[in-house]
Amino acid sequence: MLSLEWITLITQALFLTAVPLVAGLFGKLTSDLIYLVAGWVVFTLLISVARSGGWKPKWLERVTVAVDVGVGLALIGFSDPQWSPLWWSLLVGPLRVGIATGLPNMLATTGLGIAGSAVMSVILGGGNFLVLIPVGIFGGVLILAAMIIGLPMEKVRRIARDEQWSQTPVDSENSDRELQRTHTIFSIAAELNATLNFDRVLDLSLDLCARALAETGSADNRLVSSLFLFDEGKLHIASARRLRHTDWNVSLAGKSGVVAEALDTGVPCISHDPGHDPEIRYLRALGECNVALVLSLSSTLRTFGILLLAHPDTSFFSDERVNLLEIIARQIVVALQNAKLYQELEQEKERITEIQDETRKKIARDLHDGPTQTIAAIAMTINFARRLMERDPQSAADELKKVEDEARRTTREMRHMLFTLRPLILESRGLEAALFQLAKKMYETHRQEVIVEVEPGVAVDMDIGKQGVLFYIAEEAINNARKHAEAENIWVRLSRRGDQYALEIQDDGVGFNIGAVDANYEQRGSLGMVNMRERTELVNGEMHIKSAEGDGTCITVIVPSMEESIERLHRSGFTN
Template sequence: MSLSERRPEQTAEQSQTATDWAFCLVRWGLFAYLLFLALFNPLGTLSVDVLFLATITFGAYNLTITILLALGLLTRAIPAFTLIVDTIAVLALLPLTGGAEGLFFFAPLFPILVATLRFGWELGLLLAVVYGLALGLAALLGWEKGQPWTELLPAILQSLMFLLAVVIGGAVGGRAATEPTDQETGEGSDSHLPDRIKMVYELASTLSATLNYQRVLEAILDISHLGFDELGYRMGESVAMVLLYDENQELYPASYRNLMVPEDEQRRIKGVSGIVGRAINSAEARIGGSPAEDPELRVFRSLAHCQSMLCVPLRAGFETYGVVLFASTKPDVYRPEHLDLLVIFCNQATIALQNATLYQSLQEERDKIIDQEEQARRKLARDLHDGPTQDIAAIAMRLNFARLLIDRDPARARVELARLEDLAHRTVKEIRSMLFTLRPIILETEGLVAAVNQYAENLRQNDNLPVEVDAEQYRDCLDSEAQGVVFAIIEEAVNNAKKHANASRIWVQLAVQGDIFVAQVVDDGKGFDVQAVERSYSTRGSLGMLNLKERAELIGGTLTIDSAPGRGTRITLIVPIEEEI
């Protein structure tokens, strides 16, 4: 066999060796990270002794592979062997580092990407399913009934991340497989495969490990620049921007590189025409010419000297977050391989943006709940201070007075004790009424209608306020959590009418109309200007109506307030009824 005939085989062996070295380096990176966790235990929840022993074992395994690589003793069977060992090692190390919520949660990406790149997407998908099932089972075993479903969110998002890794690895591996002719021309594109593997793995790890959207945007630009450099073309000077939609649905530079004109940081575009508009409308990446000739991008003075550009939309499902734009001073510099690489990175980044947005929403919901609980505590303290606390203080003072009267005027003392008994009964009734509004036991035992009827009866007896309840068209269709929220909204609405509306009568209606639940609280009070009150929230400490609407949103409902000065108030709550109910 001639030398020229052996050259492709030798090149393939060299490529495999280079890939083995790349994977070996990644293992050393994982080993260093595990060693850091074992030595410093940053979360304070790890069994460091067991983790340290497992880390040393993992290091010894990779040291053996490194020595065999250095001596050139690895065989064709070694990739399959190392994949099996890597898979088992990650499965063993995950529970030792906290599972899906631990600091080593991204580790399964390594064997999944290795399997996809070396053995095809089918094996990568199999590993992704195995890891996803393992994490899901662990999450379900640790999940207790009554906990919010968001406790399972880390395992769900991580399983989706594994599937996305298969897609990314398949795309990168498929591209490498379609370029064997580069070996004949001396280009040697396979020599870039280990670097691309490391880039994809680095991007997946970086994006999956952060819930800060700004870091996600920075990673898109940095990794994309590195990826373009690895493709080996002379790119010239370039400008890069991530344009995201603001609250006015205009695109602004949320992150950028080489934006030379400071004023460009404040510019906005609509994103409806030019290359940006075409990319967003078609949901496809676009390669274009000079930005100076683009109807929208020409407002960016930093792009004036550029001759070519590449635009990729950041889109997930039917939601578009913005676009990623690269522009170069060289004409026609961007090729399909640049487009493909940037699309891969942007798809991964879009998932990370979704995760960051979801996390931010959860944080905002948590803050709202904490604020509502704090307001409830302040209200309880205020009500206790204004009512029962003063009554009990009065009872103590009058008891002392009655004690002095017993010897001097027994008849008057008996009258005073009778008054004290009446005051004590009223105080007990007031405290029970407060406890009822906090969490009525009857709501849990007999349901919403019974709780509302008892609340109305308490108002009639204690406050002499006529409250009529109509529940003839209601049927039991809400779960206990939704009933608690509905009762809290009704209680708050009635309380507002009692305090502020000077109402002589209040009506409460509960009904089911088709597949929706409707609750209405109507009073004949003085009414108010709804828009004026909403505008004044920015300067007021009380956010009563806003709290009502936020509570309605917690159970997927909507709340509307209809009022005007002189014609009372109508508050309507509408909640969709789920089919399983």
């Protein structure tokens, strides 16, 4: 039988899980926002416990909805009132109202939330009513979303009500058990998403699995549990309970047995003879276990690893327990994604700082080695020519001609530097024209031959951000080839391969040892390669380098043309 309270709890759990993830993706995750979400979780849990205990005064529902709307407004206020990525959080209160009383009240509550956000935006905007423009846009989208979500929700609500009226009285023990199970799932989701520390998530995961089984009457100190993560193509133990010391050295290939089945299908898989499984049999702690459960920890684009649990009792993993552990595994994946994203954001901050410092140093070196030296030479030549004016006018004229040539060369160098810093032609005429202009300036400034081959119209519908990234990758690769490869010719090719763009930079220079450069890359030494790789990652692309000493170099960058093609690219086997 459908339970409206159960639907409400699960819906709100999904919203609470999504808030830190979305805020992190848009760089809006702050300590204040985390505290606010944690308080929201505690409040929701207290209300749920009160309801399960039979305490349901009439005013409680109104207070709960008011708190939900108030927290939604606070989330928007903390994350930029005008362009917040968390506007959708205003739908939490209306959804609760819609499930309880129907679509009209849901739309009315949504309108109240939008009105509150308008007042808040005007106050925070210092009385500037222009801030109501984005509020109106987001408000219209929220109303439309409320209608789209509310129509099927109305049908679900009616079906649930009909079933409640038509069913005979439900056994109270089963009802309490179901509610306890829901509370367990909700509290586990809240605990996992309350931390962004990756190692802490790993430790929490197994403890919460054991606690969930204990709260559903399955506590047992004979349960063996472990969490494996992929590292260099193999599964290694990241956290475990009741494993033997020697088991920590065991790694799994994930190519056969129950582990491979779970990874391939994405569903929980049980082995009733773990001692003879081709992979997990090497774990000595499983020698006394007669059944093992493997759950894949994977999302659409990423597989983190597996969750492995084993027990001596062959009937321990009932359908109910497996279903509960599967839900927990999904929450673990969400928490791992959040923690990994936060970890990568912190690393990206450090990388950006390094790149900015290196860019400043590069500009300083270029100015010192180029225009500064030339201007100093010009000043000396002018001084020498001034002294020759009276004694030898012809020699003075020759010296002034040298000054003119140096000045023209310096002008070309400065124009080239300005072009690479901000190519205006890229903004006005697109990537194709910018690449041809880059080739022309490379020849004028450095006498370097660059041949550009572009499919007609290939970049017409390409996002301007991707065009900029590909231009700077091409510019970096050309400079590397000019400075280090001693190349006579450099080819730049831009084409489209189905739903992907392909940029290729090839030279006929001396080539290099890829292994040595990759080792240097790990030590953060080759900033040119670092820049190209990280720019490629910014547009969800893949970069491949093919080179050998004495045989030139070819760098290929593949960039998806649309969001739908990202997954296909990363699964195609085209890797660095």
